[in-house]
Amino acid sequence: MKKKKKLSTIFRNWHRDLGYLVIGITIVYSISGIILSVRDLHLFEKEYILNATIEKNIQEKELQSEIVLAFSENEQKKNLPAHIIKKSVLNKFELLENNNEFIKYQISRKKDMKFITYYKNSGEIIYSISGYPTFINSLVKAHKSSSQDKWSYLALAYSVILLFLAISAIFMVKGKYGFKERGIYLTLFGIALVVLFLYL
Numbered sequence: 724m725k726k727k728k729k730l731s732t733i734f735r736n737w738h739r740d741l742g743y744l745v746i747g748i749t750i751v752y753s754i755s756g757i758i759l760s761v762r763d764l765h766l767f768e769k770e771y772i773l774n775a776t777i778e779k780n781i782q783e784k785e786l787q788s789e790i791v792l793a794f795s796e797n798e799q800k801k802n803l804p805a806h807i808i809k810k811s812v813l814n815k816f817e818l819l820e821n822n823n824e825f826i827k828y829q830i831s832r833k834k835d836m837k838f839i840t841y842y843k844n845s846g847e848i849i850y851s852i853s854g855y856p857t858f859i860n861s862l863v864k865a866h867k868s869s870s871q872d873k874w875s876y877l878a879l880a881y882s883v884i885l886l887f888l889a890i891s892a893i894f895m896v897k898g899k900y901g902f903k904e905r906g907i908y909l910t911l912f913g914i915a916l917v918v919l920f921l922y923l
Contacts, residue, residue: 734891741884748881755866758859765836767859771807773799773850780843783826787816790828790839790848804857806864810837811852 758767775793791813794800800808813830816839820827824844830837836853855863868874893902902910 731894731897734894738888738891738895741888745881745884748877751862752866752881755862758855758863759866763834765853767855768836768853769856770836771803771852771854773797773803773811773852775848775850776846777841777848779846781841781846783818783821786826786841787828790816790841793848794850804854804860806857806860807852807854810835810854811850813839 761767773794775790775797777789777793781789794811794813800811803811815831816828817830818826819829819838824842826841826843828839829835830839836851838851840849840851841847842849854860864872865874865878868878893906896902896906899905
């Protein structure tokens, strides 16, 4: 009985201290997880604008190459965050509208909020790029880290600690609120929820 009590105390102490230790990284993962969950809504993105001027009344067939040339030499890019510069690559044009006043394209994949509007009468081009501000982008990048990123070491340690926190909770509480009484039902319910959402 003493050994069990001692083991319970050890797990409780480790659970407490490791819980304090990972508060910071838990906040990072919680915030970035929320942002990623609603990324298709573009709620946390900011609009970045690039301007250029080319010849007036260029035909649509010739326009794309002129746009690529205009923005490849655009000095305004220097003022953009590095991740937005990377995102600004003009790799695919999809025509959205062509009327007497302007021609409008969507760039790259449909889920990317990147639009170019060419005004025929003035020759003005407006390139609108929606992307995360630098701070939010850093959180998202950390959440999506791969084995090549420095953050991956911290992410791996965090995963191990979370696993310990989950398992140690089984041994911490005794009595009617312990794992064998109430805890096992809540655990099974939590597992069932995960399985349910995996196959929905």
